[in-house]
Amino acid sequence: MSPAAAATPTTRTPKRRRWPRVLAVLAILLLAAAWWIDHQLEPHRLANTVLARAGAALGLELSYEGDPDYALRPEPRLRLPRFSARVPGAATPLLTADRLEVSLPWSTILDGEAVVITRIELDAPRLDLAALNAWLDSRPPSDAPFELPTLTDGLRITDGRIDGDGWSLQALEVSLPRLVPQTPADALIAGEFRRADLAVDFRGRLQQATAGLRSPTLAEFAGTWSAGDIAMPWQFKLGGDLDLGDEAWRLGHLSLAADGRLPPATAEGAETAAPGPAWQLGASGDLGATADGGIGGGLRFSFGGEDQLPALDGEGELAIGDTIALDFAGLLTRWPATWPVLPGAAVTADDPLAWSLTYTGDRELGAPVSLHAERGDTRLFTRLTVPELQAWLETETGSPLPPLAGTFEAPSLQFGSVSFEGVRLRIEDDGDDGDAAADADAAATGSP
Secondary structure (H helix, E strand, O other): OOHHHHHHHHHHHHHHHHHHHHHHHHHHHHHHHHHHHHHHOOHHHHHHHHHHHHHHHHOOEEEOOOOOEEEOOOOOEEEEEEEEEEOOOOOOOOEEEEEEEEEOOHHHHHHOOOOEEOEEEEEOOEEEHHHHHHHHHHOOOOOOOOOOOEEOOOEEEEEEEEEOOOOEEEEEEEEEOOEOOOOOEEEEEEEEEEEOOEEEEEEEEEEEOOOOOEEEEEEEEEEEEEEOOEEEEEEEEEEEEEEEOOOOEEEEEEEEEEEEEOOOEOOOOOOOOEOOOEEEEEEEEEEEEOOOOOEEEEEEEEEEEOOOOOEEEEEEEEEEOOEEEEEEEEEEEEOOOOOOOOOOOOOOOOOOEEEEEEEEEEOOOOOOEEEEEEEOOEEEEEEEOHHHHHHHHHOOOOOOOOOEEEEEEEEEEEEOOEEEEEEEEEEOOOOOOOHHHHHHHHHHHOOO
């Protein structure tokens, strides 16, 4: 063997021995990187970092209680227990939840421009509208248009609650499989509306032809209206062109079809209550936000049902906010057989009774309602209050006449074998001082 050949192995040996050292250094570096990443992505540290940055951007204090959890595969996901969001210094949080879970695609994190979220889940969230409005009022104005987020795997809310001014939405359930702007959206919603002793449970779906602030929208719901011992089933289908503008909202080309059944009535001596009469309501028009944040607009409607109920139609204006204002007029085409008999021929579609109704007052309908009815020379001008009328209906003994004040005119009245001509009656409620009847007199004669 030549000297050169003998030296070859000794010159290559150091290179082969360097590989274990390189691998050891790489392993140490990977371990250090893994430790650093795990340290930075430790659940509490990660959650606090995310909430601090999000809170600074929103002007809110975001917090949680308990042990958060996160995952990076198949995409980033963060789960926060007992989540809370509040305006800094405020006593009441605007939102709390037993659990908040948000998952995002890597593209949102790496790109940061598109508002794309995979899924949002909320367990037992509670939203305080007063605190929410205070936060919205504190936000600086922005010229940037509202951008609807994309939820590729949708939204789920369980056992939610919204607290308003004297009312609440409880047991709120929302299931939205997918939300992509300008594509169809379909959400299943259920819950219960409560205000004092009134409870309305509902379940149904809300659909948009193209998800966004402006879209044809359809709502189909059913439930039960309850107040005390009274319960009435109902269902409705409401559609229209929804426009959630920057300043106000509007539902144009509104179309409503609703039906239900009034509370059952128990006949004397009967063991079970007979089903209450079925009713139907149809309406069309335009509704929108009023200056005080309420609801107002013009409507046309028709109401009917079984023979125990009147059949009527009408149109007019309404405004529902801190107070209520109603101004409607129309025709009554069927007089229920269970009501007191009117003088003259029966009320029919060919011989209807014209009516008008106005009200301005509190939302509990405690102010007087003005009701005018007229057919030929027979006229009724009266004022009444809904609470007094309800009390009269619930009283088994007492006055046979409802608590109203006004005037009644008819060319003739027949009581058995006795006939009266040129009848003009002035009706006064026992608790009234005569002003209501005087006002009705003025309306009847056209005087101010």
